[in-house]
Amino acid sequence: xxxxxxxxxxxxxxxxxxxxxRMYVCGITPxxxxxxxxxxxxxxxxVLHRYLEFKGYNVRYVQNFTDIDDxxxxxxxxxxxxxxxxxxxxxxxxxxxxxxxNVLEADVYPRATQxxxxxxxxxxxxxxxxxxxxSGGDVYFRVRSVPSYGKLSHRSLDAMRAGARVEVxxxxxxxxxxxxxxxxxxxxxxxxxxxxxxxxxxxxECSAMALRYLGDSIDIHGGGQDLVxxxxxxxxxxxxxxxxxEPFARFWVHNGLLHLDAEKMSKSxxxxxxxxxxLARYSSDAIRLSVxxxxxxxxxxxxxEALAGAERAAARLRQAAFAxxxxxxPSAATPEKERLDPSAHRERFIAAMDDDLNTPQALxxxxxxxxxxxxxxxxxxxxxxxQATLLELGREVLGLTFEERGGGIDDELAARVEALVExxxxxxxxxxxxxxxxxxxxxxxxxxxxTDSAEGTTWKMSGPS
RNA sequence: GGCGACGUAGCCAAGUGGUUAAGGCGGGGGUCUGCAAAACCCCUAUUCGGCGGUUCGAUUCCGCCCGUCGCCUCCA
Numbered sequence: 423x424x425x426x427x428x429x430x431x432x433x434x435x436x437x438x439x440x441x442x443x444r445m446y447v448c449g450i451t452p453x454x455x456x457x458x459x460x461x462x463x464x465x466x467x468x469v470l471h472r473y474l475e476f477k478g479y480n481v482r483y484v485q486n487f488t489d490i491d492d493x494x495x496x497x498x499x500x501x502x503x504x505x506x507x508x509x510x511x512x513x514x515x516x517x518x519x520x521x522x523x524n525v526l527e528a529d530v531y532p533r534a535t536q537x538x539x540x541x542x543x544x545x546x547x548x549x550x551x552x553x554x555x556x557s558g559g560d561v562y563f564r565v566r567s568v569p570s571y572g573k574l575s576h577r578s579l580d581a582m583r584a585g586a587r588v589e590v591x592x593x594x595x596x597x598x599x600x601x602x603x604x605x606x607x608x609x610x611x612x613x614x615x616x617x618x619x620x621x622x623x624x625x626x627e628c629s630a631m632a633l634r635y636l637g638d639s640i641d642i643h644g645g646g647q648d649l650v651x652x653x654x655x656x657x658x659x660x661x662x663x664x665x666x667x668e669p670f671a672r673f674w675v676h677n678g679l680l681h682l683d684a685e686k687m688s689k690s691x692x693x694x695x696x697x698x699x700x701l702a703r704y705s706s707d708a709i710r711l712s713v714x715x716x717x718x719x720x721x722x723x724x725x726x727e728a729l730a731g732a733e734r735a736a737a738r739l740r741q742a743a744f745a746x747x748x749x750x751x752p753s754a755a756t757p758e759k760e761r762l763d764p765s766a767h768r769e770r771f772i773a774a775m776d777d778d779l780n781t782p783q784a785l786x787x788x789x790x791x792x793x794x795x796x797x798x799x800x801x802x803x804x805x806x807x808x809q810a811t812l813l814e815l816g817r818e819v820l821g822l823t824f825e826e827r828g829g830g831i832d833d834e835l836a837a838r839v840e841a842l843v844e845x846x847x848x849x850x851x852x853x854x855x856x857x858x859x860x861x862x863x864x865x866x867x868x869x870x871x872x873t874d875s876a877e878g879t880t881w882k883m884s885g886p887s
Numbered sequence: 888g889g890c891g892a893c894g895u896a897g898c899c900a901a902g903u904g905g906u907u908a909a910g911g912c913g914g915g916g917g918u919c920u921g922c923a924a925a926a927c928c929c930c931u932a933u934u935c936g937g938c939g940g941u942u943c944g945a946u947u948c949c950g951c952c953c954g955u956c957g958c959c960u961c962c963a
Contacts, residue, residue: 462946463963786910
């Protein structure tokens with residue numbers, strides 16, 4: 423398959439270093455609930471993860487939690503909780519959110535606070551090699567020691583320095599030098615180190631964890647586009663400086679950012695919708711479909727209109743996957759020509775995914791397949807094999823569940839609806855249609871939609887309000 | 888200001904130097920139904936922001952312009 427690499431700006435053939443693909447994706451800083459922008463990113467990398475395994479690769483997937491930083495400290499203080507309590511709560515919530523979105527688990531979820539020895543080792547190594555220097559209890563990375571600094575984000579130190587918002591710290595040699603280790607302030611969580619009590623700076627934890635769990639050279643390093651600079655740029659400087667191995671990551675994969683009302687969604691702007699908010703209104707499949715409908719490198723857009731449309735689209739795939747042929751049930755005796763052969767669709771799907779994870783195109787193939795399944799099922803042909811392919815590709819590769827949004831119906835309501843449905847059926851049998859329609863209106867007022875068929879009447883909760 | 892991305896039907900969104908420019912939503916028509924709903928089927932861009940250029944031929948390559956957005960500060 424071909425994959426885009428932010429560093430070279432090229433789309434190249436992806437070949438892992440050895441039989442196991444090493445993939446590291448930056449995780450969250452657990453100081454608040456994850457929002458749908460996070461959902462977009464982790465769904466994208468989930469699909470990459472799934473597709474690599476679908477292709478037969480072994481994947482070792484590492485995703486971190488940066489469970490110590492300024493915002494965590496500030497938020498914990500505001501809530502009179504410890505940093506650890508706050509982090510644990512949001513990490514637990516994150517796992518629930520990901521499970522609800524049908525995101526497969528990574529193999530390792532290291533946490534910054536549990537990797538202090540490795541972090542200290544990396545910082546020490548960087549000092550020894552001249553890439554870093556202690557200063558007043560802090561330790562800084564010396565950006566001028568890396569001539570290629572800026573190679574990922576395609577900018578030069580001079581250009582960055584020209585930026586008006588860079589402040590020169592008194593204890594730094596260069597304004598772009600960034601902190602590896604921060605001296606502890608009173609009351610803050612801290613760990614012992616050769617430079618005194620302190621805590622890791624922002625970027626170092628990812629270098630330490632990637633080096634520890636995946637080695638000096640990894641195949642894929644992923645994250646949102648907003649991490650390209652400074653986070654990933656600094657990770658490269660730290661990791662390559664420490665290990666002496668280039669490249670630290672062979673493919674840098676960045677997803678575009680999710681927008682809400684024409685602006686990117688972010689914690690700092692406050693314009694966010696949490697994953698729980700979204701899941702309360704839309705199915706996991708709808709959320710995934712809305713993400714995968716656009717290429718991962720471009721921006722995504724969250725809106726009720728888009729999600730409602732995706733919900734309908736999800737229902738369309740589900741319908742086709744479980745549609746029953748109108749004629750005789752399929753059997754082994756079914757002539758070849760009376761069967762829908764999905765192999766061409768399958769090839770097109772794989773070709774699309776092979777081309778830098780072109781999920782919009784892959785999805786289009788699935789919709790084409792759904793269309794053919796419906797048409798042929800109507801004509802009485804055997805579509806079982808095609809349906810199996812639809813389910814297989816949708817579930818295994820795209821992480822769709824083909825299930826409706828679950829839960830939310832209590833027994834009392836169900837009993838009431840059942841009784842009303844029964845009454846309406848009796849009225850219909852008696853051809854008292856006006857009365858039957860009145861009952862239907864009553865049922866509709868409860869937020870329930872009825873579906874009549876030859877086998878009887880079924881009901882379900884209407885779509886999101 | 889520097890660097891970068893993008894502008895395709897009512898909306899979302901793939902894609903290609905040249906036969907009919909994917910797919911989804913929405914909309915229109917039809918099948919089914921007591922009527923509906925749901926579901927399914929059919930239809931729905933002579934055209935790809937604007938102006939030039941290269942070319943036999945450009946939506947696709949180049950230049951300029953207009954517009955939107957991102958990064959340069961915490962962010963997936």
